[in-house]
Structure formats: structure tokens, C-alpha cells
Amino acid sequence: MASSLPPSVADPIDALLSAHGLRRTSAARLVLGWLLAHPDTSYTHAQLQAALASDSSEALDRVTLYRLIDRLTQVGLLLCRVDANRVRRYQAMPASVHAIPHFECQSCHRDSPLAGALKANASDLERAAQSAIAALQALGYQDMSMDFAVRGVCIDCAAGASA
Numbered sequence: 001m002a003s004s005l006p007p008s009v010a011d012p013i014d015a016l017l018s019a020h021g022l023r024r025t026s027a028a029r030l031v032l033g034w035l036l037a038h039p040d041t042s043y044t045h046a047q048l049q050a051a052l053a054s055d056s057s058e059a060l061d062r063v064t065l066y067r068l069i070d071r072l073t074q075v076g077l078l079l080c081r082v083d084a085n086r087v088r089r090y091q092a093m094p095a096s097v098h099a100i101p102h103f104e105c106q107s108c109h110r111d112s113p114l115a116g117a118l119k120a121n122a123s124d125l126e127r128a129a130q131s132a133i134a135a136l137q138a139l140g141y142q143d144m145s146m147d148f149a150v151r152g153v154c155i156d157c158a159a160g161a162s163a
Ligand SMILES: [Zn+2]
Pocket: 105, 106, 107, 108, 109, 110, 153, 154, 155, 156, 157, 158
């Protein structure tokens, strides 16, 4: 039947979970599916729980959600970042990007993406990251991700200090 759902083996979320050795539970599907559908969203545990609760009829308790997020992060399906208020934020690991250059200001503790500021150099970084990952993969390393952080004083703080 044309209207029937595709078999679960063809489901990209199930495939991702299986490939990373995770059980394909409805909770895991829900969380990973939601984050993959919102790739530009970087959410805290609490924000994610609220978003899932309003998006789904399925109630996910806090402990289950936290464990699941930890597991998904451990296997590299989620990217965890600590924001300016030292709160952990999660987003789906971008498939094509192994290193997202970002800037951590040591003065105001803001964490901002650098792709815009780096322009063409950002793709050089991504290529360098990909070739490093490929070299490690050839040695047998698995489930890798890379975090590229530049630390210093941001433009706003620098301007404030010199004013
Ligand atoms: Zn700053």
C-alpha cells in the first residue's frame, strides 16, 4: 500500500541508534528525532523536556530524559556545550561538520559560533578536522567528534575595555 509507513529498518533515526549501539526505544527515537528536526536549536535539559512535552503525547520523565541525553552525547549523536551561565546545552551533532569553531570570551563568558567571522577560513578548518578524523578512523578510532574553541576577549568586551 502506498500509504503504509516505510519499514523501520529504513528509518534514519533507527539506523543511527543501531549504528551507535543504542536501543531503539520510543524515547530514544523521540529525543533524537526532535533534535535532528531542530538542528539549529541548542537546548538545556529543561527546555528540551518542555519542548518534547508540548510536541508529543508521550510523557518522558526527567530521569529517563537525562539518561538518554547522556547516552546520546557519549556516542557522539549529540553535541554538548556549556553556555555563558555554565548550563549544559545540547544539539544534534551536525552530520557534515566535525568541528564547529566557536569563541569563548574569558571576560563575559559568552559562547558564540565563529563561522560568520571566519568566513572562508571556516571551511579550511572543517577540512582539516575531517582529514584528522579520517586518519584516526583508519587507525580504528570510532564515533569521533571534535570541538574547536578559540578563547580570548570578544569584540564587545575589547571595545568596552578600551573605551
Ligand atoms: Zn566578552
